[in-house]
Every structure is written in C-alpha cells, then in structure tokens.
Amino acid sequence: MIEVTNVSKWYQQFQVLDDCSLTIRKGEVIVICGPSGSGKSTLIKCMNGLEPFQKGEIKVDGVSVGAKGTNLPRLRSRIGMVFQNFELFPHMTVRRNIALPQVKILGRTRDEADARAVKLLERMGLPAQADKFPAQLSGGQQQRVAIARALAMDPVAMLFDEPTSALDPEMINEVLDVMVALAQDGMTMAVVTHEMGFARRVADRVVFMDQGMIVEDATKEAFFGTPRSERAQLFLSKILQH
Amino acid sequence: MNYSWDWGLLFRSPHIDWLIEGFRNTVVMAVLAWFIAMSLGSLIGVMRTLDNPVAKRVGTIYVEIFRNIPLLAQLFLWYYVIPELLPAAAQKFVKRDMADPQFWTSVVGLGCYTAARVAEQVRSGIQSIPRGQRAAALAMGFSTAQVYRYVLLPIGFRTVIPSLTNDFLGVFKNSSLALTLGVMELTAAARQIEEYTFHSFEPFAAATVLYSCVTLLVITLMRVIERRTRIAGSVGSGR
Numbered sequence: 001m002i003e004v005t006n007v008s009k010w011y012q013q014f015q016v017l018d019d020c021s022l023t024i025r026k027g028e029v030i031v032i033c034g035p036s037g038s039g040k041s042t043l044i045k046c047m048n049g050l051e052p053f054q055k056g057e058i059k060v061d062g063v064s065v066g067a068k069g070t071n072l073p074r075l076r077s078r079i080g081m082v083f084q085n086f087e088l089f090p091h092m093t094v095r096r097n098i099a100l101p102q103v104k105i106l107g108r109t110r111d112e113a114d115a116r117a118v119k120l121l122e123r124m125g126l127p128a129q130a131d132k133f134p135a136q137l138s139g140g141q142q143q144r145v146a147i148a149r150a151l152a153m154d155p156v157a158m159l160f161d162e163p164t165s166a167l168d169p170e171m172i173n174e175v176l177d178v179m180v181a182l183a184q185d186g187m188t189m190a191v192v193t194h195e196m197g198f199a200r201r202v203a204d205r206v207v208f209m210d211q212g213m214i215v216e217d218a219t220k221e222a223f224f225g226t227p228r229s230e231r232a233q234l235f236l237s238k239i240l241q242h
Numbered sequence: 243m244n245y246s247w248d249w250g251l252l253f254r255s256p257h258i259d260w261l262i263e264g265f266r267n268t269v270v271m272a273v274l275a276w277f278i279a280m281s282l283g284s285l286i287g288v289m290r291t292l293d294n295p296v297a298k299r300v301g302t303i304y305v306e307i308f309r310n311i312p313l314l315a316q317l318f319l320w321y322y323v324i325p326e327l328l329p330a331a332a333q334k335f336v337k338r339d340m341a342d343p344q345f346w347t348s349v350v351g352l353g354c355y356t357a358a359r360v361a362e363q364v365r366s367g368i369q370s371i372p373r374g375q376r377a378a379a380l381a382m383g384f385s386t387a388q389v390y391r392y393v394l395l396p397i398g399f400r401t402v403i404p405s406l407t408n409d410f411l412g413v414f415k416n417s418s419l420a421l422t423l424g425v426m427e428l429t430a431a432a433r434q435i436e437e438y439t440f441h442s443f444e445p446f447a448a449a450t451v452l453y454s455c456v457t458l459l460v461i462t463l464m465r466v467i468e469r470r471t472r473i474a475g476s477v478g479s480g481r
C-alpha cells in the first residue's frame with residue numbers, strides 16, 4: 001500500500017532522513033518510534049507529500065508521491081492524517097469540519113456528507129457534539145473528531161503523528177481505544193507513537209528511528225523480545241520505565 | 243470675538259446642496275476605494291504568504307511602493323503623470339472621453355494606497371495562524387486555493403477585523419485629499435460655503451459632525467460584525 005524506497009531528505013546541510021526504506025502492506029499496522037528529532041514526523045509527512053524529499057521514491061497504492069505529474073490533492077484525499085495538535089478548523093462546527101471536505105473534495109452532497117458525519121461521530125462515541133465548535137471540546141474529544149474527519153474521506157490508509165502526546169493522561173485511552181478498533185477493522189495504519197501498550201495490542205511491526213535512519217524494522221514479537229540494536233534497547237528501557 | 247453665528251445658512255440653497263453632494267461624493271469614493279483595497283489587498287496579502295518566490299516578491303514590492311510614497315504624491319502621480327505614460331488610444335480616453343476623471347483618479351489612487359495596508363493586515367492575519375492548520379487542510383486533499391478559501395482567510399480575516407476597521411476609516415478620512423484634484427467632496431464643500439458666505443465655523447462644524455457620525459456608525463457596525471463572527475469557545479468569546 002505504501003512503499004518507501006531509499007528516501008533521503010535534507011534541510012540545507014542538515015540530513016533529516018537518511019536512506020529510509022519501509023513497506024506497509026494493505027491492512028498492516030506499523031508503529032514508528034524513536035527519540036525526539038529522529039525524523040519520524042518528517043517521514044510520515046513525506047508519505048502524503050506534505051514534505052518534499054530529494055532522493056528515493058515513495059509510492060502510495062502504486063502512485064508516486066514525488067513524481068512531477070502527480071495530483072497531490074487527489075492522492076492526499078485518499079490518505080487520512082491525524083496530528084498531535086488535532087488541527088480541527090476552529091471556525092467550523094464539528095459537523096462542518098467533517099462534512100466540508102467531503103463536499104468540496106469528494107463532491108458529495110451536503111446531506112450525504114452530514115449523514116456520514118453523524119454516523120462517524122456515533123462510532124467515535126461523540127453523538128451529541130456535532131453542533132459544538134472545536135474549542136468547546138476536550139482534547140480527547142477533539143482528537144476523535146479529527147479521526148472522524150479523516151475517516152469520512154474513506155481513506156485507503158491512515159497516518160498518525162503522535163496522536164496522544166498533547167493529551168492529558170486521562171484522555172489518552174479514549175483515543176487509543178478508537179485507534180485499536182480501527183486497526184481491528186483492517187485499516188492500513190502508520191502510527192508515530194510512544195504508547196507501547198498500543199503497539200503490543202495491534203501493531204504488526206515496530207519501526208525504530210534514530211538520527212534520520214530506520215535502525216530497526218521488526219515484528220512486534222521480535223522488537224519487544226530482543227531488539228537487535230543497542231539504541232533501540234536503550235530507548236525501550238527508557239520509555240518502558242514510565 | 244465678534245462673530246455672528248448663522249446656522250441657518252447651512253440649510254439654505256445652494257449650501258445645503260453642496261453639503262449633500264460633498265457628503266455623497268465622500269461616501270461613494272470611500273466605498274469604491276475600499277472595494278478596490280479589499281480585493282487587491284487580499285490578493286497581494288495572500289501572495290506574500292505563498293511558497294512561490296515570484297508571487298512573494300511581487301507582493302512585497304507592491305506593498306513597499308504604495309506604503310512608502312505619501313498619498314498626496316500618489317494622487318498627483320495618478321492624475322498628472324500616469325496618463326502621459328499610457329498608449330495614445332488610452333491617453334485619449336483618459337484625457338477627453340472619460341467622465342469625471344478627477345473622481346475616478348481619486349478612487350483608484352485611494353484604493354491602491356489602501357490596498358497596501360489591507361495586504362499587510364491580511365498577511366499578518368494569515369501568518370498568525372499556526373502552521374499546522376495549513377498542513378492539516380492540505381493533508382485532507384484541499385487545493386492551495388481551497389486551503390485559503392475555507393481555512394486561512396476565514397480565520398485570518400476574523401483576527402484582523404479591528405485593524406481593517408481602522409483602515410476603512412483611514413480611506414474615508416483620506417478621501418478629503420481628493421479636493422486637491424478638484425473633487426467636490428465634503429471638505430471641499432465646506433470650504434466652498436466658507437468662500438461664498440465668509441462664515442467658516444458653521445460649514446466646518448457641519449463637516450466635522452458628518453465625518454464623526456460615519457466614523458461612529460462604522461465602528462459600531464464593525465463591533466457587531468466582530469461579535470457575530472467570533473469563534474465559539476475561543477479566547478474572549480465568553481464561553
């Protein structure tokens with residue numbers, strides 16, 4: 001579904017991604033972890049063309065992200081993305097946040113889009129929030145709305161960039177539960193997170209990044225058993241302490 | 243002071259007609275110039291926030307030029323210099339056939355000058371939006387134009403409504419400079435009454451009252467608009 005082949009990226013002199021290769025098959029859930037600044041966000045932003053890269057190739061469902069003629073908006077509309085800071089549009093109600101992209105990008109009618117929004121909000125456990133504005137919701141609720149907004153586009157894959165890092169501890173689980181359900185429904189997912197409980201439950205593979213390199217790409221059994229690299233071991237021991 | 247007040251002269255013909263015409267010209271000029279300023283200014287402001295270096299550069303040059311030349315000099319340039327630089331056919335139109343050239347020159351001059359200010363407001367409004375909003379909108383699959391149309395401009399404009407109100411009041415007051423080109427606007431009307439009647443207090447008092455009324459009206463209206471468009475749950479919305 002998503003094939004990353006020998007991708008390198010620089011900010012001027014500074015190399016953010018160093019020869020990264022990664023394959024995510026249909027229905028697979030991979031968790032990407034690693035220290036802050038290791039290039040995790042950059043890597044998944046390259047997958048939907050939010051960040052350009054200088055070397056290598058990324059293909060989504062057979063379409064090359066970096067190629068000149070690629071219709072990026074169209075490609076992006078088929079990949080859902082969820083951000084650390086939710087990024088709901090603050091001037092729209094929850095319903096409109098979910099409905100507007102369906103109408104303007106997919107060409108659905110307003111009624112179809114609204115119906116879809118209501119259904120997804122129910123699935124996210126937020127049936128009563130449709131007419132509120134984002135700032136009137138808690139962080140956990142906002143993030144679930146953001147997930148609903150992405151799902152409304154019927155994406156072939158979902159990218160998550162630290163979806164629970166900005167949440168108060170008591171709200172983390174309500175978001176993780178939704179993501180687990182999504183994984184169990186067979187969604188193709190790439191999740192940047194340090195929630196190793198989530199990785200244990202639903203990840204097929206765990207990818208460890210450090211200094212722009214993919215240091216480890218292993219099944220979760222292998223990763224949590226004995227990671228091969230010392231850096232991954234060190235990282236794991238640190239984050240599993242709390 | 244030995245001054246014989248005569249407020250009645252304001253309401254005698256032709257003085258009242260001059261005042262009405264002057265007031266009408268001032269308001270119409272300000273509204274038309276504002277229309278130019280908002281359309282052109284939004285475009286220029288947006289250009290300055292694009293990734294495209296050429297668009298950015300053009301926007302910056304526009305703002306620097308129109309903000310740094312005094313408005314009066316700009317009006318003279320538009321009226322006396324620019325027509326000379328036009329091709330022959332256009333020159334003939336501007337100098338001979340165009341109705342009311344002083345009025346239209348003032349509108350264009352005021353509009354282009356104020357556009358530079360509006361552009362700066364729009365740019366700062368857009369740049370005050372966290373970068374994640376643009377990324378999220380792009381990630382949904384919106385085109386760049388749609389990102390501006392549905393996300394960046396609606397949020398950006400809301401944050402700069404107070405400064406835009408000031409710019410509108412600016413264009414309204416600056417329209418008095420059109421009298422230097424011979425446009426019969428409110429200040430010119432007051433001056434003309436003074437010249438005919440040797441009464442200066444009454445006509446200028448009338449002009450002041452009219453300017454103030456419009457200013458108050460605009461401020462009140464913009465407060466209502468600001469309240470109506472305020473985002474629920476955001477800082478200062480009281481919820």
Ligand SMILES: Nc1ncnc2c1ncn2[C@@H]1O[C@H](COP(=O)(O)OP(=O)(O)O)[C@@H](O)[C@H]1O
Nearest residue numbers: 011014016034035036037038039040041042043
């Ligand atoms: N726009 C940018 N310009 C320069 N350096 C950047 C930019 N964005 C990110 N970086 C750098 O790239 C590195 C990787 O960033 P990021 O992908 O956000 O890491 P992570 O998500 O793993 O914490 C960091 O060292 C960061 O400082």
Ligand SMILES: [Mg+2]
Nearest residue numbers: 040041042162
């Ligand atoms: Mg990150």
